[in-house]
Amino acid sequence: MLKTCFFYCLVDGLKGREAYKPRKEVIPMDKPFQATVDIEVLPAHFPVPGAGFLPVNAFVIKAQEPVLVDTGMGIDSEEFMKALKSVIDPRDLKWVWLTHDDADHTGNLQRVLEAAPNARLAAYSLAVLRMSTAGPVAMDRVYWLNPGDSIRVGDRKLTAVRPPLFDNPTTIGLYDDKSEAFFSADCFGAIIPSPVRSINDLAEGDLAQGMAGWASLDNPWVHMVKSDEFSSSLDKIRRIDPKMIFSAHLPPATGKTEQFLELLAQVPSATPSIAPNQQALEQMMAQTKQ
Ligand SMILES: [Fe+2]
Ligand SMILES: [Fe+2]
DSSP states (O other), X not given: OOOOOHHXXXXXXXXXXOOOOOOSSOOOBOOOEEEETTEEEEOBEEEETTTEEEEOOEEEEOOSSOEEEOOOOGGGHHHHHHHHHHHSOGGXXXXXXXXXXXXXXXTTHHHHHHHOTTOEEXXXXXXXXXXXXXXXXXXXXXXXXXXXXXXEOSSOEEEEEOXXXXXXXXOOEEEXXXXXXXXXXXXXXXXXXXXXXXXXGSOHHHHHHHHHHHHHHHOGGGGGSOHHHHHHHHHHHHHHOOSEEEOTTSOOEXXXXXXXXXXXXXXXXXXXXXXXOHHHHXXXXXXXXX
């Protein structure tokens, strides 16, 4: 049986591991790095008490019309803007592609749009409407996309693809037909034991348990879906056959698509992940005092 109980497994197993220590100043942003010749990763690792770290990535696609995919977390705004500027002059950005309007993807959207006056905001319409309840969004800069729609960004076509797992109805991942990379939003994410740059630096067991746990916790609805119906949404990605997967919540992965799809196929029938309750919180707090 696939294990998805990462919170309690790890809370119970914290002896021997470094316990989570809250920091006064949390700056999860890491140094940007180049994943391929034309894709830069703006990585962060958000500490998850009792469980490890959630990677939180944004990406720059150095297309003829450069694209920023997501805008990081507001918690490390200064660091994010510095990281972005270290890989591209924001005034050169032509597109900001928002995979969905969750806070870990929109944290620096306003700052980015100010710094990138030539960029249009590509997003699902409902995401823009929902963000408009918090503050004005310049509608003349917006480009609405539904799954299946494409935009040309000079040397390549980017197609909006709804990933098999999503925690927000506004989710649109994207497939880049030049790099053959799929930017999968929250899908294929994992909470991992420690920050790493490459998927190959993770132990197989940590990767499998982390991905299954995240899939269950972030998408509790998946346990209400029949396995064969879920498999058909996995087949959609199988047919696209991306060479690389850039999840917002996992280090970049090359040549792992089939392995990831097989792993996710087991999730609907696995035991649902249980989020920590007050008892677990008290246990974690007690450990931080030791
Ligand atoms: Fe999300
Ligand atoms: Fe996310």
